[in-house]
Structures are given as C-alpha cells and as structure tokens.
Amino acid sequence: MQDISLFPPEARCVFFLTDDASDLTRYEDLLPDERDEVSAAVDVRKGEFGDARWCAHQALRELGVESAGAILRGERGMPLWPEGFTGSLTHTEGLRAAVAAPKRHVHSMGLDAEPAEPLPDGVLRSIASPTEIEMVSQLQADGYTWADRLLFCAKEATYKCWYPMTRRWLDFDEAEIELRPDGTFTSQLLARPAPVPLFEGRWVQRCGYVIAATYVR
Numbered sequence: 001m002q003d004i005s006l007f008p009p010e011a012r013c014v015f016f017l018t019d020d021a022s023d024l025t026r027y028e029d030l031l032p033d034e035r036d037e038v039s040a041a042v043d044v045r046k047g048e049f050g051d052a053r054w055c056a057h058q059a060l061r062e063l064g065v066e067s068a069g070a071i072l073r074g075e076r077g078m079p080l081w082p083e084g085f086t087g088s089l090t091h092t093e094g095l096r097a098a099v100a101a102p103k104r105h106v107h108s109m110g111l112d113a114e115p116a117e118p119l120p121d122g123v124l125r126s127i128a129s130p131t132e133i134e135m136v137s138q139l140q141a142d143g144y145t146w147a148d149r150l151l152f153c154a155k156e157a158t159y160k161c162w163y164p165m166t167r168r169w170l171d172f173d174e175a176e177i178e179l180r181p182d183g184t185f186t187s188q189l190l191a192r193p194a195p196v197p198l199f200e201g202r203w204v205q206r207c208g209y210v211i212a213a214t215y216v217r
C-alpha cells in the first residue's frame, strides 16, 4: 500500500465509508435545486448523489466557502462548481468522496473509486490496449490482483479531468495509461486536439477500494 497524497496541497478531499445504500439523510439536506436533479431516481441513486454532494460542500467549506450554492449537473453530467473552484466526485458501493480546489491553483481534477476486485471477464479487453493488457498481466503476476480494475479506475479519473477542460467525449482507447507500483500513473492523451500531452495521476489501494486521481495545474 502506498502512502502518498492523491491531490495537490491546495485541494481538499472529503470521503466516508457507508454500509447503508439507501440512507437519504444527506440527500434531504441538499439545496432544493440539487435534490431536483435526482428527485425521480431510485433511493440508492438519491443516496449516493446526496452523500457525494455533501462531501463536495464539506470540501468547499474547508477551502473557506461557507455557502457554495447548488452544485448541479452540467453538460454530460459534469459537476458545476462555484465560480473560482474545480473538483471531482465519485461514489461506489460503500464509499463516497469529493475533492475541490481553487482554480487559481488547479485547472481540472478527476477522482474515481472502485472496489479492489478484478473486473468481470471480458471487460479488460474492451477498455485496454495490448500494451496496457501486458502491463496489467505483469502487475497481477506481482500480486496486484486488481490491477485491471485500477486501470479502469485510472481511465475514468482521466475522463473526469478531461471533460471539463475540453467538453469532449474521450474513449477508452484515447488515453494510454502507465500504472506504476509506487502509486503514480500517467495518462497519455491520444485524442487531438488535447489541452496537454498527458495527465499525471496518483493511486492508492485502501479499505477494499482502488482510488485514482488526476489533476492539471
């Protein structure tokens, strides 16, 4: 397990673990416009949405923003942060998290968490290049049994960082990921035009999850 920070020092990350998928406490505490975003959804969706938004508001509070206003869903689901801030949200079974940072320090961020379990059969082939498949096999042989899931997670973190910068879709074969055992990775961006050649990333495996984060200063 690595002991590295996933984020730049100017960012604040808030997360928690939960075993109650239909706890709507935090959803009910959201601002009315936020609740409206998922008011027609099933309770599990309301719960994860409310929990991750709660984390986002907490992170903004830690950055000195007392009343951030509603963090709504923008184009293609991108979270709309208050003026002058950026960040990213993730929720998966049992874990909710958000990270936020001032725009003057961080241009864009992507955060993703997944259970630290191998991907279902056949998924790796559909999201990975031959080079990435070879890298994953090597990592698995070295004991990182969930390396395929980590690759997926790094790709989703890449997309969440990419989209707010470009407002463009990024396919799984449009970023080549190099995962390193020291808890770092790079996402080489193959789509053109690209705002930067690559994203630097960090990852950890903790509490049964793999978590990947990317950011651009």
Ligand SMILES: CC(C)(COP(=O)(O)OP(=O)(O)OC[C@H]1O[C@@H](n2cnc3c(N)ncnc32)[C@H](O)[C@@H]1OP(=O)(O)O)[C@@H](O)C(=O)NCCC(=O)NCCS
Residues within 6 Å of the ligand: 048, 049, 052, 073, 075, 076, 077, 078, 079, 088, 089, 090, 091, 092, 111, 112, 113, 155, 156, 157, 158, 159, 160, 161, 163, 164, 170, 171, 172, 173, 174, 175
């Ligand atoms: C959007 C996507 C990345 C979300 O990942 P996920 O593992 O399904 O779900 P997570 O819980 O981790 O993240 C969901 C959050 O991502 C954020 N998100 C959704 N769309 C987004 C976008 N276009 N840009 C930035 N963030 C986005 C939202 O905050 C969302 O939470 P909310 O709907 O409650 O507000 C995923 O569903 C997807 O579409 N992936 C395909 C694109 C991709 O990954 N390409 C790989 C490029 S190498």
